[in-house]
Amino acid sequence: MTHHFKTRLEQAHEHGNYKALLDLIPYAKLIGIECTRIGDELLFRLPANKDNIGNPILPALHGGVIAGFMELCAALHLLVFTGAPGLPKIIDFSLDYLRAGQFRDTYAKCQVWRQGRRVANVSITAWQSTAAEPIATARAHFKIGEVSRP
Numbered sequence: 001m002t003h004h005f006k007t008r009l010e011q012a013h014e015h016g017n018y019k020a021l022l023d024l025i026p027y028a029k030l031i032g033i034e035c036t037r038i039g040d041e042l043l044f045r046l047p048a049n050k051d052n053i054g055n056p057i058l059p060a061l062h063g064g065v066i067a068g069f070m071e072l073c074a075a076l077h078l079l080v081f082t083g084a085p086g087l088p089k090i091i092d093f094s095l096d097y098l099r100a101g102q103f104r105d106t107y108a109k110c111q112v113w114r115q116g117r118r119v120a121n122v123s124i125t126a127w128q129s130t131a132a133e134p135i136a137t138a139r140a141h142f143k144i145g146e147v148s149r150p
Helices: 003-015 026-031 063-081
Strands: 034-038 041-046 053-055 089-097 106-115 119-127 134-143
Touching (some): 003 063, 041 063, 053 063, 063 089, 063 134
Antiparallel strands (some): 034 041, 041 106
8 A cells, every 4th residue: 555545544533534546546537426425334325427427328337337336335445444554455255236236326224244364354335326226245355464463
């Protein structure tokens, strides 16, 4: 992790504003991810964008955009909350599409189920109208650097 990136991460975490951090990640900028801190949780938002449509007839979001959004949400969640010295590296990602992602804003939340010294397991839920009706759920395993514990 570069010093510049680490500085932006610390500032984002301190102020609860993650825009400057997301601007350093090309894919996040490409699909338009936004992040808001609500208490001890992060809420990720993928604004409706015609460039993210995969099926123009419905119109529906491209499945790869949904998957990329969810994977990046999980990595960012770990980056912000684990205190790991480096960027998390994806080991495994399993996604279940539950319904079509319509052309509207999409939201996601993550939960760390287990975090060891080297591996973390994260679940991700994405929805549009209500969190009780997810459009997709995923499980991800990440390799993380040694976590400094107090």
